[in-house]
Amino acid sequence: MTIVQSTVYEPLTEQKATALAVRLGLFRDGAPLVCREIGDGNLNLVFHIVDQETKQGVIIKQALPYAKVVGESWPLTLKRAVIESNALRTFASYVPQYVPNVYYSDESLAITVMEDLSRLQIARKGLIEGKTFPLLSRHIGEFIAKTAFYTSDFGMNQQEKKKLAQSFVNPELCKITEDLVFTDPFFDHDTNNFEDELRPDVETLWNDDRLRLEAAKLKRKFLTEADVLLHGDLHTGSIFASTDETKVIDPEFAFYGPIGFDLGQFFANLLLNALSRPDVERQPLFDHIDRTWDVFASIFSELWRTKSIETYAATPGLLDEVLRHAFIDAVGFAGCEVIRRTIGLAHVADLDGIEQKEARLAAKRHALRLGRRLIVERNELTGTDGFRRVFAETE
Ligand SMILES: Nc1ncnc2c1ncn2[C@@H]1O[C@H](COP(=O)(O)OP(=O)(O)O)[C@@H](O)[C@H]1O
Ligand SMILES: CSC[C@H]1O[C@H](OP(=O)(O)O)[C@H](O)[C@@H]1O
Numbered sequence: 001m002t003i004v005q006s007t008v009y010e011p012l013t014e015q016k017a018t019a020l021a022v023r024l025g026l027f028r029d030g031a032p033l034v035c036r037e038i039g040d041g042n043l044n045l046v047f048h049i050v051d052q053e054t055k056q057g058v059i060i061k062q063a064l065p066y067a068k069v070v071g072e073s074w075p076l077t078l079k080r081a082v083i084e085s086n087a088l089r090t091f092a093s094y095v096p097q098y099v100p101n102v103y104y105s106d107e108s109l110a111i112t113v114m115e116d117l118s119r120l121q122i123a124r125k126g127l128i129e130g131k132t133f134p135l136l137s138r139h140i141g142e143f144i145a146k147t148a149f150y151t152s153d154f155g156m157n158q159q160e161k162k163k164l165a166q167s168f169v170n171p172e173l174c175k176i177t178e179d180l181v182f183t184d185p186f187f188d189h190d191t192n193n194f195e196d197e198l199r200p201d202v203e204t205l206w207n208d209d210r211l212r213l214e215a216a217k218l219k220r221k222f223l224t225e226a227d228v229l230l231h232g233d234l235h236t237g238s239i240f241a242s243t244d245e246t247k248v249i250d251p252e253f254a255f256y257g258p259i260g261f262d263l264g265q266f267f268a269n270l271l272l273n274a275l276s277r278p279d280v281e282r283q284p285l286f287d288h289i290d291r292t293w294d295v296f297a298s299i300f301s302e303l304w305r306t307k308s309i310e311t312y313a314a315t316p317g318l319l320d321e322v323l324r325h326a327f328i329d330a331v332g333f334a335g336c337e338v339i340r341r342t343i344g345l346a347h348v349a350d351l352d353g354i355e356q357k358e359a360r361l362a363a364k365r366h367a368l369r370l371g372r373r374l375i376v377e378r379n380e381l382t383g384t385d386g387f388r389r390v391f392a393e394t395e
Helices: 014-023 080-094 123-128 136-150 158-167 171-180 196-206 209-224 260-275 283-307 318-343 357-376 385-393
Strands: 033-037 044-051 057-063 071-075 102-106 111-115 228-230 239-241 246-248 255-257
Touching: 014 033, 014 044, 014 057, 057 080, 080 102, 080 111, 080 136, 080 171, 123 239, 123 260, 136 228, 136 239, 136 246, 136 260, 136 283, 171 209, 171 255, 196 318, 196 357, 209 318, 209 357, 260 283, 260 318, 260 357, 260 385, 283 318, 283 385, 318 357, 357 385
Parallel strands: none
Antiparallel strands: 033 044, 044 057, 057 111, 102 111, 228 255, 239 246
């Protein structure tokens, strides 16, 4: 891994990103390069530089000193770029097949230079087009199982784990999740964003004491449980996919948190896509939820049984307890994510892209009912079948 030191931070332009790629020796001399800024996320710049002859490309991702979606009035640490490149490297040590190669990183410029994944498609976009990505859940289940196990106190030296956890202390990015996922949508907060027609439904949510208590318990878990290294924002827009390949990108929210969080975010974004589809086209999304959990539980259990370094690992009942809590938490976290993507600051194209207004509002009302039930009834869902049942009962 090459770490390049530059002098001072400045936001790159397409020209400067190209010059940097040349300076780094990423292209042969005289290559005809074209660079485009293609960032479509909420936070960062993403430059795609391609050699027009060989069609070889690289990505230079740069953090801005503020949240792009809001503007300079929302300052945000540049350290997130270091977290992102370190998380990609850490994940690569366990599951290299599921993350892009990181070629260079430069802390002062807040950049990560990485493999160009343009041969794949962002999973959210493909799912909206009706694609199913048959291996998506197998791959994501394995990604979560291995990264969670090997970064936990059962999979790595417990002193080393504490050092690793320290290097992933990520207060500013966690605060975004604490506010936008776990708090603001449950209160009349000015970051919320929803159509006027939804106000009665949203006010019902705000006046629901039972829901607020359960959301508070989930937030407390997020704040306090330093269990495993999480991606921290594992939605379908953070995953590139094709029929046979899957790559996870964008781990700038990485931190040590509760094991069920990444699972819950992923489940929620599959559900958000299911909400946007007609009933007869939803089955592949529920199948993905089933398979993600099954693959996760089976790989995690196998690692626990064969690779655990903790004396108590073989204690009958402990693994079952860990998996049971991971599942219950994942269901609750999924509920919070479904609600915040419907009425919070950061929406998803799956729901917002439903053109016909009445259909869009109906899907969003369904999302609010579904999210609420997942949060308050998370202890009663005995398996992933419960997602189908609650989805149907809240239609
Ligand atoms: N390694 C990559 N290869 C190709 N395109 C990428 C790569 N990383 C990011 N992108 C493009 O840039 C977009 C934004 O990237 P992302 O990491 O999600 O940014 P943000 O942190 O702002 O959300 C992605 O949706 C994708 O289109
Ligand atoms: C003001 S950040 C809102 C939202 O954006 C992040 O997603 P992404 O970087 O993938 O666009 C994250 O989900 C935050 O909650």
